[in-house]
Every structure is written in structure tokens, then in C-alpha cells.
Amino acid sequence: MSSEPPSVPRHIAIIMDGNGRWAEKRHRPRRFGHRAGQKAVRQCVEYCLRHGVPVLTLFAFSSENWQRPPSEVSALMGLFVKALDKEVDELHAHGVRLNFIGALERFEAPLLQRMQAASHRTRDNTALQVNIAVNYGGRWDIAQAARTLANEVARGQLKADAIDETLFGARLCLSELPAPDLFIRTGGERRISNFLLWQLAYTELYFTDTLWPDIDAACLDAAMADYAGRQRRFGRTGAQVSGEPVAH
Ligand code: IPE
Numbered sequence: 001m002s003s004e005p006p007s008v009p010r011h012i013a014i015i016m017d018g019n020g021r022w023a024e025k026r027h028r029p030r031r032f033g034h035r036a037g038q039k040a041v042r043q044c045v046e047y048c049l050r051h052g053v054p055v056l057t058l059f060a061f062s063s064e065n066w067q068r069p070p071s072e073v074s075a076l077m078g079l080f081v082k083a084l085d086k087e088v089d090e091l092h093a094h095g096v097r098l099n100f101i102g103a104l105e106r107f108e109a110p111l112l113q114r115m116q117a118a119s120h121r122t123r124d125n126t127a128l129q130v131n132i133a134v135n136y137g138g139r140w141d142i143a144q145a146a147r148t149l150a151n152e153v154a155r156g157q158l159k160a161d162a163i164d165e166t167l168f169g170a171r172l173c174l175s176e177l178p179a180p181d182l183f184i185r186t187g188g189e190r191r192i193s194n195f196l197l198w199q200l201a202y203t204e205l206y207f208t209d210t211l212w213p214d215i216d217a218a219c220l221d222a223a224m225a226d227y228a229g230r231q232r233r234f235g236r237t238g239a240q241v242s243g244e245p246v247a248h
């Protein structure tokens with residue numbers, strides 16, 4: 001029997017890139033693009049609900065994005081606060097579970113409290129889990145997992161020799177979920193930008209030039225169709241994966 005993975009991804013991870021350029025093309029301030037990007041997030045969540053994608057992880061703010069001009073950073077923080085105030089009721093009504101990953105302690109109390117309240121309120125929802133990566137970096141994630149393990153060893157709860165990929169992976173963000181099947185980056189750049197470094201090891205990568213605020217169902221259909229046509233081999237041969245008799 002072949003072990004073909006289902007053609008609908010169990011987990012999609014997205015770098016939502018291109019908001020600034022979308023605004024600049026319209027001679028508007030960059031924050032205008034971030035606001036337009038919020039609508040695209042809504043479309044994307046609806047798409048996942050409609051198509052039975054159970055997990056969606058969105059990169060909203062990287063650990064490196066603090067280096068942007070203070071006015072853009074504060075516009076983004078203000079937008080996050082407003083978005084949570086505006087969207088959580090409806091997301092909850094649709095059965096969406098919200099989860100935030102990243103070094104959340106860096107955020108100011110009004111935003112942090114809203115994130116915690118939204119996670120708590122939606123924690124029993126099962127239609128779709130949306131993970132929002134904020135002040136997240138793949139290297140940070142790996143470092144915090146290493147620190148956690150080192151502390152466990154120091155306390156005598158764990159032997160250093162017992163650390164393997166499974167144990168390490170279990171200390172990373174999203175460890176309770178399947179790894180992303182499909183990664184999408186909008187906005188034309190072909191890089192990972194310190195997103196989920198460990199978790200993307202065998203993810204199918206899809207890049208589109210479409211700027212994030214322009215993302216719609218047709219763009220997501222194209223990514224899903226591309227994904228459905230991939231053969232995922234995980235190191236094996238094509239014949240092994242497709243269930244053909246193995247040639248010796
Ligand atoms: C992505 O869009 C949103 C964040 C990083 C917060 P950008 O703001 O990076 O948009 P471009 O890449 O400059 O167009």
C-alpha cells in the first residue's frame with residue numbers, strides 16, 4: 001500500500017511578506033499596507049476553515065523586525081492590539097483556537113494581556129488552530145529549547161545522553177502539532193528569514209510574487225494545487241513512495 005500523504009496539508013506555515021511594498025506602490029505609508037494585510041489574514045483563515053486545513057501558522061513579527069523605524073514598530077503594535085479587539089469574537093464563533101509563539105514577554109502589557117486572554121478564551125476550539133508568531137525567531141526557538149534541556153539536566157531530571165531529536169523537538173514551539181506540510185512565502189523573496197528553522201526540515205516550500213495584501217482564495221488554490229502535485233519522499237526513492245515494486 002502506498003503511503004501518500006493527504007493532498008490537503010495538515011499544517012500550513014506562512015511568511016506574510018510584502019505589506020510595505022504594497023503600500024509604497026500606492027504612495028501610502030507602510031502602516032497602510034500592514035492594515036491591508038490584516039484583511040488578507042482574515043481571508044486566509046476563512047480559506048483554511050473552508051478547506052479543512054486544521055493548523056495555520058502565521059509569521060506576523062520577527063525578532064529582527066524590532067530594528068525597523070520606531071514609528072513602524074509602534075504602528076504594528078497598535079494594529080495588533082486593534083486586530084485582537086476586533087477579530088477575536090468572530091474567530092471564536094468559528095471555532096478557531098488562537099495561540100501565540102515567540103518571546104512574548106517583550107511586549108507591553110496591553111498587547112500581552114490581549115494575547116493571553118485570546119489564547120485562554122479559545123483554548124477548547126477545534127475547527128482550526130491559528131498560531132501567530134510574534135517576536136519569534138527560529139534561532140531563538142532552538143536556543144530556548146536547549147536552555148530548557150540544560151536546566152533539566154542541571155536539576156538532575158534528565159541525563160545529557162538521553163537528548164535526541166525527539167526530546168529536543170518536544171521542547172520547541174509547536175511540538176504538539178504536526179510539522180508544517182506546506183510553507184508559503186508571499187512578496188517574492190526566496191528565503192526563510194529565521195522562521196521555523198527546525199520545524200521546516202521536510203516542509204514543501206512555495207514562493208509567490210504576490211504581495212501579502214493581495215492574497216486571495218485563487219492564490220491559495222494555486223499553492224494548494226502545487227502542493228498536491230509534490231511527491232514527498234523523506235529520503236526514500238520515488239518508487240518506494242509510490243508503492244511500485246522496488247527494483248534491486
Ligand atoms: C511583512 O511585510 C510584515 C512584517 C514584516 C511585519 P513587510 O513589512 O516586510 O513588507 P515589505 O517586505 O517591506 O514589502
Ligand code: IPE
Pocket residue numbers: 015016017018059060061062065189191193
Ligand atoms: C519576515 O519578513 C518576517 C515577517 C513576515 C513577519 P521580513 O520582511 O522581515 O524579512 P526580510 O527582512 O525580507 O528577510
Ligand code: MG
Pocket residue numbers: 017018019187
Ligand atoms: Mg518584508
